[in-house]
Amino acid sequence: MMGIGFPELMIILVIIMIIFGAGKLPEIGSAFGRSIKNFKSSMKEAQEEDEEAQKAEGDTPAIEGKDADGNELSDEEKEALARKKAQEEGEAKDKAMKETADAFTSALPRKGSYDYSKDQEKA
Numbered sequence: 001m002m003g004i005g006f007p008e009l010m011i012i013l014v015i016i017m018i019i020f021g022a023g024k025l026p027e028i029g030s031a032f033g034r035s036i037k038n039f040k041s042s043m044k045e046a047q048e049e050d051e052e053a054q055k056a057e058g059d060t061p062a063i064e065g066k067d068a069d070g071n072e073l074s075d076e077e078k079e080a081l082a083r084k085k086a087q088e089e090g091e092a093k094d095k096a097m098k099e100t101a102d103a104f105t106s107a108l109p110r111k112g113s114y115d116y117s118k119d120q121e122k123a
Contacts, residue, residue, distance in 0.1 A: 020028060073081070 016028075017025065
């Protein structure tokens with residue numbers, strides 16, 4: 001349907017050359033490449049941190065299919081543990097968001113606490 005072919009790419013390249021000039025294209029390309037490389041490395045670091053956090057929490061036995069005693073878990077038990085973990089994480093996120101919202105609303109002025117006439121006296 002709407003694929004980008006060779007003619008479209010050439011038009012885009014010509015427009016970019018007109019906007020930035022031929023001398024800036026290598027700099028733009030290298031900056032784009034560095035940004036992609038940094039993005040990939042940050043994603044890899046985030047995944048490693050998540051794996052380390054899971055190992056630190058001690059959740060690996062359930063992931064490996066064994067309970068705390070070393071007994072094998074059935075597929076239903078694994079799914080139940082995964083649902084329970086997801087529910088606990090969701091509840092923790094909900095609680096954090098509610099606390100943030102409560103802190104924000106408590107910082108707002110109360111209804112009727114603003115007196116327009118006092119501002120007019122000061123001015």
